[in-house]
Amino acid sequence: MRFSNRVLRAVALSDSALLMAALLCVFIMAALILSAFGPTPAQHKLAAAEAKDHIGETATVCGNVASTHYAASTKGHPTFINLDKPYPQQIFTILIWGENRARFGTPEVDCKDKHLCVTGKITEYRGTPEIVADNPRQISTEK
Numbered sequence: 225m226r227f228s229n230r231v232l233r234a235v236a237l238s239d240s241a242l243l244m245a246a247l248l249c250v251f252i253m254a255a256l257i258l259s260a261f262g263p264t265p266a267q268h269k270l271a272a273a274e275a276k277d278h279i280g281e282t283a284t285v286c287g288n289v290a291s292t293h294y295a296a297s298t299k300g301h302p303t304f305i306n307l308d309k310p311y312p313q314q315i316f317t318i319l320i321w322g323e324n325r326a327r328f329g330t331p332e333v334d335c336k337d338k339h340l341c342v343t344g345k346i347t348e349y350r351g352t353p354e355i356v357a358d359n360p361r362q363i364s365t366e367k
Contacts, residue, residue, distance in 0.1 A: 269341075272307040272316035275353035278346050285316055285355060286341040286366060292332035294325075301325065305335050317354040318342045324358050331363075339366045 270278060272287030287307030291314070294303045301322025306314035318340070320328055328334075341364045344355040357363055 275316045275346050276348075279348050279353060280346065282343070282345050284341050284343040285346065285353075286339065287316060288339050289335050289337060290314070292335055294330075294332040303328070303331050305331060305340070307340065314352055317349075317352055318363065319349075319354050319356045321356065321358075328357070328360050328363075335363075340364070341366050 268278060268281065268283035270283050270285050272285055275283070275285045285307070289305055290308055291306045291310035292304065293311065295301065303320040303322075303325060304311065304314075305318040305320070307316045307318070309315050320331055325331075342355045342357055343362050343364075344357065346353050346355055348354070355362070
């Protein structure tokens with residue numbers, strides 16, 4: 225009887241240790257998946273004028289809305305939100321493609337005269353840094 229009790233305890237200990245290890249693995253995998261595919265906090269918070277020095281990085285760029293334009297008849301139906309300086313002297317642009325526009329309402333109207341921050345990967349188009357916003361959660365209003 226003693227031998228079988230020891231064996232049972234060893235097996236029970238092994239089962240609980242395996243369960244703990246499995247739970248730890250699940251937790252680590254979930255954390256890795258969320259960090260790889262979930263929304264990630266920006267690593268940098270930048271003024272619109274600083275974005276040009278951070279092409280290719282993920283960051284939060286902030287500035288005052290200087291001009292907006294919804295190009296309804298242009299291919300892709302883009303909406304442009306220019307920060308700090310208006311088009312054609314814009315120094316940073318938030319771009320919303322037409323396929324995502326419905327999620328944002330009427331940003332060319334709603335964003336006027338506001339101080340915005342946008343989070344995403346900074347890219348460059350014709351010398352002007354921009355972030356393409358696919359989701360309204362990327363854009364916040366700052367006071």
